[in-house]
Amino acid sequence: MSPDGRATPAAGAEEVEASLYEVRQQIYPRAVTGWFAWWRVALVVLTQLVFYGTPWLTWNDRQAVLFDLVSRKFYIFGMVLWPQDFIFLTLLLIISAYSLFLFTAIAGRLWCGYACPQTVYTEIFMWIERRIEGDRMQRMRLDQGPASFRKFGLKALKHGTWIALALWTGFTFVGYFTPITTLAASFAAWTLGPWETFWIFFYAFATYGNAGWMREQVCKYMCPYARFQSVRFDPDTLVITYDTQRGDPRGARGRKADPKALGLGDCVDCNICVQVCPTGIDIRKGMQYECIGCAACIDGCNQVMDKMGYPRGLIRYSTENAIAGQYADSDFRRHVFRPRVLVYAALLCILVVAFIGGLLLRSPLKVDVLRDRGALMRDAPGGQIENVYRLQFINTDEVARRYTIGVEGLPGLRVMTPQPIEVPPATTQAFPVSVRVDPEGLAPGSHPIMFLVNDIDRPEVGAREKSRFYVR
Amino acid sequence: MRKQTGKRLMWILWPSFIVGGIAEAVFFTLIDPQELYLLGEPVHWSPTAVYSVGFFMFWLIAAASSAFTCFLLSATPGDDVSD
Structure with a gap:
């Protein structure tokens, strides 16, 4: 029941809360x-x-x-x-959340009402x-x-x-x-x-x-x-508000009647604002969590105000402070740049820059080195020692790419696999790669080495991956 | 009790749906369904089937947790949270 005793499609919030699914009143938005x-x-x-x-x-x-x-x-x-780019999806979600916070702080539930x-x-x-x-x-x-x-x-x-x-x-x-x-x-x-x-x-x-x-x-x-x-929300957030000072006391009257003489405000109590509401609330009761900010009541009320010959905006987007008379509605813009909004905006800018920068700088080539599980090392012709690796290439480009494989870390270390190797567009492919060295003068055991992969056609694209080389 | 059934179902199924979705995304981003084993055998189902069954498993687990919470709330004597 609304304060004036009139039955409205939505009962009090507590009542509705308890009656979900059972006696929910069907809402017939106009x-x-x-x-x-x-x-x-x-x-x-x-x-x-x-x-x-x-x-x-x-x-x-x-x-x-x-x-x-x-x-x-x-x-x-x-x-x-690729699954490795999961971080971008996470960033995108965080950016969406901050955008939502920013828009909400400035103009309430824009998301709910429109998108x-x-x-x-x-x-x-x-x-x-x-x-x-x-x-x-x-x-x-x-x-x-x-x-x-x-x-x-x-x-x-x-x-x-x-x-x-x-x-x-x-x-x-x-x-x-x-x-x-x-x-x-x-x-x-x-x-x-x-x-x-x-x-x-x-x-x-x-x-x-x-x-x-x-x-x-x-x-x-x-x-x-x-x-x-x-x-x-804060007192400077733009929300849909009924101007109580202007509207109350409410009451029906003829189009030609003078509301002042009748002791009435501008609200003709036609209930259009309630009838158009998709959540069935009465905006005249003030801010309610059910309000999705769709502004249907503003449109409905403005039509009535036009018919009555009253100024529009009895229900309008305004801020708590503006309605309280602290500043005019038109001065809203000067109150936008407050700490909350600035902090959200700054964080949002940083995140967007990180997101775009990260995407642009994302390497179109990823390489993983696995040691061959079969043998630690083997003898090769000419007294050399050979180690075998599996290099997994991820070509994230949508064109085939050719790569050269180099290796460094020990004197005379050489890649024996025929080069270049070609990886089809947007594909992960593994290649066995054998590396040989003359063990003369090398201490037995494991030595750190580094694989260097380069794109033949684009010198700026490359990857470096660490591994180990075993010598007897 | 009967009156509460709809609400309870919503409290149990809805949050667990969201959590199930998040769990699905995180789990299958990190793990390729082709690398999974079921009772010691590699999974022979199509990836779509693994993703779908995976989602319902996550949803079910989260729903079980929600249902437990719901039960504890309603079984707490002198507590009117669920009224």
Whole structure:
């Protein structure tokens, strides 16, 4: 119940908490248009074009973005990442986390409102629902109405469309791990492998369940970000706020009535802000952890303000300090550069530089030296001693490369293996390499040596690897 | 108790799903599935099968831990954390 005693779709937080799944009140968000709704749709379209489109792009005659688990290589446009490059994935995750902290400190839950897959898919699923079942009132009437042929038809159509979209989403997801053209071909020929089929359905089920059924409950009960957002906020963070001073006391009135004469604020208590809310809260009660920052209430309220001829922005993006009258909304920018934001930004810059620098400086050649397990050493013609090694080459480039192998550390030490050796594109290959020396004057036992590998075509690419040479 | 089932399932399955995913990524980055042995025999399954089964194993283990935590919370007398 809201303070004014009016029933709202969302009951008090504690009540909802205890009633998950059992008496959850179905939320029927009302469609809204406006500046922020436009941005939300734009971001839905953009993120989904990227998600559904990316696996179909090609690069160097292969899928441009492919996380090839079978051959343990991640292809991302011109880059091939190997398990050894795990550090970059870790860095990328840390960068994402810091970006989230930075955006949250400046402007609240931008991620939740516009880019989070949960929001995006819920938005798409709700759009389908609206197209099929109609807007808020029609949907409520349909759900409350008796079972009928029409109701069954509409529900079947809605769920059918949802499931089709969910399956396509699952297919696309699997297409990031298995070449999508092959996947499409085997789908068409009905010869999908058991695991591919399983993961398509698994992901489709998750999409259908989360976006069709769970919706705001995922944000409320499952998302950890919602829980710690309050420690990421401060009084200068831009959040969606109802201007209590301007709006209260609330009350209905005619368009021509003078609110001052009636002793009323600007809020006409039309409840549009509650009806459009995807999480079913009343923003007029102040900051609530359920608020995903989608700004639907701002759009809804602005439309009403326009109709009433009042200035827009009764509900708006503002900061705690600005609402308290410490500075004007327009001065928000001057309060952006505060220690918290500067620290996040500085850390983010360092991490991004480290990430890009690391990627650019990543050597396209890696070499591992293993001693041959069979024999420590053997005699070679001319009284020489031979040691045999296995050199494993990882050519991370997408072109074949030729390498020379040198060795140093003992006088007269020579590599006997024919050179150069060639390693095919983006391949790991091992070669046996024999090394000989004249033992004259050498102490028996083990001597440290160094293998020097060089790319013939690119002198700046090379590798040095330590090993040991045994002399009798 | 009956009323809590949905919530409990979510508390058990959801965090363990996330942890299972992280464990899967870390484990299989470091270890090539072709190098694994199952009951003394090299694993003959396809890599996709190993990755998939591996994920569900990690999820299951993490879920077992979550379920244990959940049980301890609800079995603590005089503690209303789970109410």
